[in-house]
Amino acid sequence: MSRYIRQETLPEVGTAGQAALRAAHVLVIGVGGLATAVLQYLVGAGVGHLTIVDGDVVSLSNLHRQTLFREEDVGRPKVDAAAVRLRSLNADCRITTLQIPLDPANASALVTPSTLVLDCADSFAASYILSDTCRVAGVPLISASTLGFAGYVGGFCGAAPSLRAVFPDLPDRATTCATAGIMGPVVGMIGAAQGRWRWPF
Numbered sequence: 236m237s238r239y240i241r242q243e244t245l246p247e248v249g250t251a252g253q254a255a256l257r258a259a260h261v262l263v264i265g266v267g268g269l270a271t272a273v274l275q276y277l278v279g280a281g282v283g284h285l286t287i288v289d290g291d292v293v294s295l296s297n298l299h300r301q302t303l304f305r306e307e308d309v310g311r312p313k314v315d316a317a318a319v320r321l322r323s324l325n326a327d328c329r330i331t332t333l334q335i336p337l338d339p340a341n342a343s344a345l346v347t348p349s350t351l352v353l354d355c356a357d358s359f360a361a362s363y364i365l366s367d368t369c370r371v372a373g374v375p376l377i378s379a380s381t382l383g384f385a386g387y388v389g390g391f392c393g394a395a396p397s398l399r400a401v402f403p404d405l406p407d408r409a410t411t412c413a414t415a416g417i418m419g420p421v422v423g424m425i426g427a428a429q430g431r432w433r434w435p436f
Contacts, residue, residue, distance in 0.1 A: 256283070259284070260286065261277060261351045264354055267313075272427045287314050287318070287331070288345060290335050293313055337364060346368045346374055352376045353377050357380050375395070
């Protein structure tokens with residue numbers, strides 16, 4: 236029996252949708268709480284190729300919401316620790332890791348080969364870079380952000396307006412998870428919702 240039979244049974248997916256998932260290349264920017272939720276579902280669903288990009292290391296103060304990591308991962312590059320766990324979930328998924336920050340110089344090379352881009356960086360700067368790049372490349376972007384007990388997820392670019400078209404100006408928000416706090420389950424719910432926006436690919 237196929238490991239994907241429960242989702243292939245859905246009329247919206249079927250064998251054609253599963254084949255599309257297998258052929259998809261999803262770029263995930265940021266491997267924090269949002270990504271640790273959605274990455275596990277994408278790998279479990281049978282996405283064929285994931286590229287995960289993050290220049291940071293695992294921190295003890297983030298473990299309450301970055302549930303892909305363990306205490307022994309503290310100090311390790313996030314992309315490396317995540318890749319180990321994800322490969323153990325589904326050996327058929329090809330995982331490419333890049334321990335680099337997103338910037339305007341590398342954005343195009345990262346976005347262009349992708350089927351879908353997930354903005355999990357929870358950074359206004361990253362969101363606008365990705366929006367501008369995805370708009371030019373015609374690649375759909377799913378962006379999300381959380382703070383405290385709330386969050387949002389939205390679909391942009393591809394056939395939809397860009398994030399910059401919807402939000403032309405950077406919001407006046409100086410607070411971050413470090414200064415305002417964040418509840419782990421909120422991040423998990425919003426991150427998981429990022430995997431639902433274009434299903435199947």
